[in-house]
Amino acid sequence: MQNKQIFQDSLLHVRELLESCISSKSLIQGKIIHQYLLKFYDTNYNTHSLVLDKLTRLYISCKRPQLAHRVFNSIPSRERKKKTILWNQMIRGYAWDGPFEKAVDLYNEMVDSGVTPTKYTYPFVLKACSALQDIETGVKIHGQVRRLNLDNDLYVRTALVDFYVKCGCLVEAREVFDGMPERDIVAWNAMVTGFSLYGMWWSAIGLVLEMQQKGVEPNSTTILSIMPVIGEAGRLREGKTVHGFCLRRCFNDDVVVGTGLVDMYGKCGQLVYAKKIFAAMGLKNEVTWSAMVGACVICNSTREGMELFGRMRMEVGESPSPVMLATIIRGCAKLNDLSMGRQLHCNTIKLGFNFELMVANTVLSMYAKCGSINDAVRFFEEMHVKDSVSYSAIISGSVQNGYAEEALQLFHKMQLVGIVPEMATMMGFLPACSYLAALQHGICGHGYSVMRGFTADVSICNALIDMYSKCGKVDAARQVFDKMYKKDVVSWNAMIVGYGIHGLGKEAILLFHEMQNVGHKPDEVTFIALLSACSHSGLVTQGKHLFLVMSQEFDIVPKMDHYFCMVDLLGRAGLLDEAYKLISMMPYEPDAHLWNALLAACRIHKNIELGEEVSHKIQTLGPASTGNFVLLFNLYTTAQRWDDAANLRIQQKELGFKKKPGCSWIEVHGIVHAFVGGDWSHQQSPEIYMKLEELVAEMKRLGYTAEADFVYHDVEEEEKEKILLYHSEKLAVAYGIISLQADKPILVTKNLRVCGDCHTALKYITIIAKREITVRDTSRFHHFRNGICSCGDFW
DNA sequence: ATAGGGTTAG
Incomplete structure (x- = not known):
């Protein structure tokens, strides 16, 4: 009798101890008590019913849902049925810390064993569904919510909005949101986040205005969820409004908001603003520094970003995070700085995150963009885990470095290992088809893009136009072009290029006029495309006219490339002197490439004297290419000047040049x-x-x-x-x-x-x-x- | 809150 009293007393004590563990989240202490209980008490449930309750709670609050589950299961089912709150806690535990499937399983088990879910159950189950992207279960649960008449509860409804948003069902989300009898800030934020997540900055901002009209004040969460989308859309005006709002509410004292602002201004191309905010921030953390360096990289001030990176290591003394290194490595890729990139790659190895997928993909694309395709391939092969981004990077890297066939093979291999090609993959694959004129592959790529809905994307269509025209199918290219509901300047340029390379100069010019009629502004690439189209079709007058109009009407200063096209155009047409005059008048120093164009014209029109003069000029400029040897050689042989031809060949051999094999x-x-x-x-x-x-x-x-x-x-x-x-x-x-x-x-x-x-x-x-x-x-x-x-x- | 793959010309 007395023993029992002691026993009861000590249990009371244990419960108190557990309660304090729960509030202080002391997992270790809690585990010790658990061990102690197992050792000294029998498993008769009645004796410590309340202890098991508390243990379950403890493990959940310490983010150990699986341990909690084990304790929960040791409660006899007859008793468990009475404990709706404990069920809810269990589901909450899994919904927060995963595995998320368990939350859904537990919910089903709860319903099956006759326990009625409450309004506290549903937000957690829905959270698990959205983490799993399990639309089907979520929708089913929505139905159950309606049947239980719980769908007027603020929290349940908010959870439903959040679920639909995270699963990409914006229409459904909006429907639930609009039907809410009352909405708190969390509900508004859930909807705002939804629009932001899908890039609909205008809707997101509209909603923020609407909520203010309805008397709900945006909080920092609201601001944080719209900043990324404004940055992504590059909406400076809206960004400034948000910034102003932050100033009025003093949100910018918050590190997180400040970091968001730095990032947003960076993405809007306003490095000066980003730097100002950064400088004014009292408290900075690693993320803030990363955002600042990222802003420098985006705004083409990579060198400055690198200096900042160095400063951070001096000032803060911390070793850089994976995100920071990825950012700075991307900067190296942009600068084409292979040695710096290599150095940073070594850093990632030293710090042990060289194979973290994001970092690895950045390193991979850095090597490819810096032209070191061998390094890229080796690194790619060494990666233990690869995803579609890795494949996209190596595929486009291969094409850009002239290995289109390998790119096709990689695309094939990707599918063999079961990685699904994404839009960016097609952006590498289609140019590979263009390069090889592999029409069959290109058509398959087109089909796949249609199937996946990629053809709604302007860039994909641009790549398709390019692919079809380079595979000899200008008409198919035009069909893609005509079907586009939205075109950008690249679309027009690609189509003009397409006509140009098929010798359809007139069509190219026609398209140029059409482009202006529908209000598209040509850029410098447009004129390169037009001039080379004229050149291939012998449209000398039109070409000259376009060259004039370019600077006079369109305010585009002719660059070296434009002069190149003009020399080519005049040269092919036999107007060698005029071409020569243009070169001497142009505001740039002519390079070997440009002289080559003239030399080629000399060969076509068999003008030996000028050809020789040009050839000497090329040689004084240094051996930039072997092309000029071949051209001059052909020029000599055309003139039957065999000795000169032979001498040239000897000279060529001495200089160690080989003709590129055809x-x-x-x-x-x-x-x-x-x-x-x-x-x-x-x-x-x-x-x-x-x-x-x-x-x-x-x-x-x-x-x-x-x-x-x-x-x-x-x-x-x-x-x-x-x-x-x-x-x-x-x-x-x-x-x-x-x-x-x-x-x-x-x-x-x-x-x-x-x-x-x-x-x-x-x-x-x-x-x-x-x-x-x-x-x-x-x-x-x-x-x-x-x-x-x-x-x-x-x- | 910060981070990875992309279209046209030469």
Whole structure:
């Protein structure tokens, strides 16, 4: 009897102790008491019913829902049924700290065992549903809420709004929100957050105004949820309003709000404001510094950001966070500073977060953007965990560094390992198709983009326009262009470029006028596209006019690229002196690239004197490219000045230059087949060469002779013919003829300009094989049909 | 609160 009293007393004491653990969240102390209980008391529930209650609560308040669950389960089910509050607490525990599925499971278990959920149950279950993005369960729960007549409860309704918002069901969220009989600040904030999350800054701001009209004062949460979206949209005006509001309410004394403002101004491109706020902030933390450095990077003051980064390490002495390093590494990518990037990569290794996905993806894209594709690939292969961003980065990195075929392979591999391509992935994939003229792949990419709803995006459509026109399908490009409900300047430029490379200069100019009619302003790229379109179509007068109009009417100062186009245009048209005059009048120092354009024109129009002069100029500028050697060489051979040609070749060898090997490729049944000159590596080489010889025999009957002036003169006549005969473009065309159905057009892409002999030969081949052949070289398309090329021998 | 992938021209 006395023992029992002692026992009861001590239990009372234990409960008191547990209560104090709960309020102070002392997990360790609580665990000790738990151990003690297990050791010294039997498990007769009646003895310590209230103790188990308290233990469950303790574990929940210490964020250990699974431990709590174990204790909860040790309560006999008959007793558990009476403890609705404990059920709610359990669900709350899982809804906050996960695993979220357990919260839903527990809710179902609760209902199944006949316990009626209350208005306190639902906010937690809904929170779990939104964390799981489980719309189905959430909607079901919404139904149950209605049946229990709980949907007029403020908290339940707010939770419903929050659930629909986080699951992307904005319409439903708004419906629930509008039907609320009363709304507190939390409900308003939930809805504002919803609009912000989906980039609808105008709705978010409208709602903030509305709430003020209804007498609800925005708090710092409201402000914090609209700042990111204003920054993202770059809405400076709205940003300033928010800033003003913060000043009036003294919100900006808050570190979090201050950091948000720094970030927002940075994203609006206002580095000066961002810096002012940063300087005025009394309390700064790591996040504030990161935001400030991020603002510098966005505003193209990366160097300043790097200085700040250094200052932070001096002043605060902390080691940088992953976010900080990612930000600064992105800055390196922007500056093309490979050595700095490498150094920071080492830092991430030292600090042990080099494989944190965000950081790793930043490092990966830094290497790719700094042109060090080998490092990028190696790093990519070393990553243990990769996601669609990693793949997108390596795919676009590969294309940008000229490895489009590898990009396609990576895209394929990505799908094999089960990673779903996202919009940005397609932004790398489609240019890869453009580069390779891989139409089949491109069409698949188009289909996929439609399926995923990406074609609502302007940039994706721009990439599609580019893809179709570079794959020889200007009409398909135009269809995409016409169907776009919204276009930007890139869309117009891409389409103009498309017409240009197909020699459709007039269409390009027409589009330029249409562009102005619908109120789009051309930019400098537009004029590059237009001038090169004129050049490929021989539209000299129009080109000159556009060049004038560009600065006079559109206030665009001609850059080096524009002069390049003009020299090209005048040169091709044979107006060599005028081109030369333009160069001497231009406000820039001419570079080798520009002289090259003139040299190419000299070759076409066989102007040896000027060609030599230009060539010397190029050589004094330093060996920028091998292109000029090839051009000058061709110029000499055209003039039959064999000695000069031979000397040039010796000189070229002494300087250690090699001609870039010509490579052509063709897509057959979705596979890209590549050839170099005299290539025997293809499986079907015997058939290809047989077909080629067959064609040549027929061509000769029709009057074809190999044009020797592109070949070295010190080889035998017959040898010359062979070198020409096995040029990569001829091999690719022959392969196309034997492997594609007779009614299928042939599209070959070459990495250099198509050679003169091949150009002639292909005209014959269209007649003999009765097929349309298209060759895309580095500067334009050649459509061969019935012995004629669309370029009009003008390229 | 801060952070990763992207379109046109040359």
